[in-house]
Amino acid sequence: MASTVHSSNAAPGTGRGARWLPAAVFLGLVVVAFFMLVPLFWLLSSSLKQISEIFTNPPIWIPRTLQWGNFAELFVNRGFGTIAWNSLLLSSVFTAAALLLCGLGGFAFAKYHFRGKNVLFMFVLASLMIPHEATMIPLFVIYKQLHLIDNIWGVILPDLANAFGIFFMRQYCASLPDEMMEAARIDGCSEFKLFRKIILPNLKSAFAALGIILFVKQWNNFLWPVIILRSKENMTLAVALKALEDSNNTPYHLIMAGSVISVVPLLIIVLVFQKQLISGLTEGSVKG
């Protein structure tokens, strides 16, 4: 263990027989990566199979004829166009609104002095302790009265009060120099303009990182949406996949095709924004 941790300082190969070590380690990593990617390959492969090809021995890794019809079936007959659009709309609207609120909140806590600031911030941190699962029943009852059941706003609103996001943006806002804002104020900049002209452009990467985390989380959100989104016209992809299962004969080929639809946009986002995502996910956890 010691040698591997320290290998950032010293290349291996100092001892006898250590020359094969890098190759062995590399091979080990290939094996781990293989196990990580096989389920995703199986997902893609099964999405292009006939249902009879999914459970076979020996397994069919690459379907003989690619069944693009699975995807057509979802979009033409099962309303997946609307459903995918719902997911996109819900996640985008949520992300945009949450970024604005977290940005403003984090900015206020980082750069203003006001009465009760510390108490209020402690309150924000303490609010992290209330798990959403513990409030589902009363929310469901309240939603009945507010007509928010089967409504995408019902998914968005509770998550918008995002303590993690405020905490996240506060740390980044604190890194901006005060002089920048003082100068703008002397030039007659209003307070909100300050946020728009200084915070937004200077913290683009922080907003990007938080935005991706929020978007991915909301896109994959399942427990609360499956409780309140009932009709096909309002479902998100995650809920619709589960709803496919509930039909008489579970159409696994369609579920896999739907899964691909729900996975591909995220893969693209994450591959494009790798750096921001990784810096965002580890922010605060290690620095402590």
Next chain:
Amino acid sequence: MRASSWKWQLKFAPYLYISPYFLLFLVFSLYPAFYSVYISFTDWNGSKAKAFIGLENYAALFADSRFWLSLWNSVVIFLLYVPLMLFLALVLASLLNANWMVGKGFFRMALFVPNFVSVVAVSFVFVLIFNTQDGLLNNVLRNIGWIGQPIPWLESPWYARISVALMVLYRWLGYNMLLMLTGLQSIPKDLYEAAYVDGASKVKSFFLITVPLVKRIALFCTVLSTIGTFSLFTEPFILTKGGPLSSTLTPVLMLYSESFEGFHFGYGSAIAVCFFILMMSISFIQMRLFDDKH
């Protein structure tokens, strides 16, 4: 006029900026939290009038073997994957931190991909993989001759728990590896150099510099995994529906089925309150563990 408007703005802007958060939090989180406690003292199905029954729901819950089983299942699943996950995460992070390793970017992404793809999608793939009759895993194991009879991955209590644990391991290994990797990378190189100049051996500086930091991150990962395991829902919901014989029932899954399948809102709320207290205790321990060090 201008000066006073400026002062006014400066004074009220921060309150304006934080008010949406507090408003939403009060309406959609704090009020429901208290309401949840109230509902837990009643017998209610969501539509008829609430009947106040005091602590009866709690008495029933504490006498309910399924509730204790759901907690026990969480502990078992935790033990099945967390030690293995932390060990693998540390080994992988150390390897990916090495200068001489090639293809780091690829390996990091390959490990990390399962964490952000839809948990529902991944759960359904594992339904196919773990299927007893001609699932991918059983077929591969049979074809290479490791097993004779198919393994009932999702149909026997212990295998079902192992299956859920394997899937959670699959989804979270990369994330924990990433946390450890970031930790290892955050150690300044000159710290080791300084130790070297001071005459510390490699082994000594490993135990004095690397180990304490890794310990801290491992502790952090453990706390997160504890919260995550007790909150498990989607994986057992789709893989096993909590079965067989409730062997993969978790507190949140029980909360869901009592409340939104059985419409026992009072009983469900009692579960919710207990779950809340459990989560709060874990967060509290977390704060105590990480506060004094900094």
